[in-house]
Amino acid sequence: MKISEIKELTDKEIVERLQIEKESLVRLRMNHAVSPLDNPNKLRETKRNIARLETVLREKELNEKQN
Template identity: 40%
Template structure:
């Protein structure tokens, strides 16, 4: 998922996408523990996607907090 795609999501969509990506990453880790994945880079990509989503969510929440404080 690209940053432009992430910025286009609403806060609710971000939260949903985070849960989905975390569940996907967990299932990838379990699958990799049982037998090696064909493409283990997917684990790294999944972690990075979660981090990108969480970063955008935090940025928006801070932005909202600053707007309401002013």
């Protein structure tokens, strides 16, 4: 997911997507602990998506405080 796509989402949608990504990360970690994943880079992608979502959400919060 690109930052430009995330910025188009509403705050509520970002929070929902963030929760989905966090749940996905937990599942991926558990699956990886039991047996190696076919694509371990999926863990990295998921963590980066979480960071992007949190960053955009924080930017929106700061912009609202300034206005």
